[in-house]
Amino acid sequence: MKWISVILLPLLLSVSGCSKPESEQVVTFNSSATDEQVIIIHGLGRSSWSMKTMSELIEERGYQVCVVDYPTIRQSLDHTLDSSTQEIERCLAKLASNPEQSTNRQKVHFVGHSLGGLVIRSYLASHPRLVNSDKMGEVVFVGTPNQGSDVADFFARSWLLSTLGETAESLTTHNDSFPNQLPQPNYDFGVIAGTASYPLFNGLFDEPNDGLVSVNSTKLTGMKDFALVDRKHDRLRRDPHVTELIVNYISTGTFASHSLKEM
Template sequence: MITDTANPSFFTTKTPETIILLHGLWMKGGYLYLLAKRLRVQGYRTICFNYRSLQDTPSETVTCLNQFIMGLEAEVIHFVGHSLGGLLVQHLLTLYPQQRPGRVVALGSPFNGSIVAQRLYAHPLGRYLLGKSIKEDLLIKSLPTWEFTQALGVIAGIRGLGIGRLIVHLPPPHDGIVRVTETKLSGMHDHCLVNTHHNGLPFSSTVVQRIITFLRHGYFTR
């Protein structure tokens, strides 16, 4: 596991609130660098956690993540997860519930199971493309109700551009890969829609503002 800590020289003697960012399937930590930079400008300490989405199972990933968190000097730790990254945060809190205070924002995460992943899983080539990310059915099945002390906010895209449309018919609204209905989870604190596609969520200025509002207040808009 490699962690990419953005601009450690930014830190002051008083450690600011920390945000750990987790990328999605087939991506690397650098994919979220721009988002981390924008959040850092707002006074947060940002860490892009790089993990092997295909080679490691979700449990192996969150075990390494928890070990990394244990070594952090931080009183408040927030999480921002894109796609699979958001599901991994829930898996982390399930296996290792004794986390420090903070909030969670998921970007286009299919908490109710991804129909695109299900279709890929039905074929040998698709299972190869998904790798070990599906070993614990995070992408395939609906996840349990969110019952953690950390408030969850979910941001979903509604611009239907993405490879998902080439794999299966996606009834709108969707972001090209994940349907809006797939992002909704019982127990979440807030949910909002933005006009961007799945891979564009981390680059949207609107998404940045929504994240900041939720981390500060626990909701996306008044």
């Protein structure tokens, strides 16, 4: 098993982005005509730059966009969450400080890819005032391992996962893992799951998956809508069709032609 892990780890690094250095913590804020803001949060080993395609497409649809950047590799989980919290609050402060966006129609939406969805869940769980306010908008989880990742389970059997740090180690399907310790959302949210796997990871799953996260792991009780797309995990964050589904959900509360019947 160890030699198989050594062979597969480079692929994991490639598709998760862990082979690339993380950039400095920078929040990108783009103003537009609307008073609705979308806060976008990247996944493990990525940076705000990795969400560039998605953020630009959403901005083109008239939303303010704030892309959060935070460290994930070789980091403690506490540091990852503390850093992401600071950057989310910087995004919120940008909206609040914009005199042109001071109407009662202000809304803040959240979109998280992979680990980014868990970061959103963690943040909102500890900020009930925002959740219960008129500013709270829609939330979309994209390829988020809400029940943990089978791939993390596989690499956790050796020392290899530990080389990526505690945040990566926290993403297993174990009952005491980070995703499985988060409270259930008490706000409206939709879930997008991919079904196109990476060939070398096919043997790690017994069910449909996007290469890193199973479809069943993305699901959460209470989700308002659910969409399946034939995309790999990494592709989800930069695919125009996926972004169109996100915009549909933010603006209408549904993924349009997709529905819970696909569950």
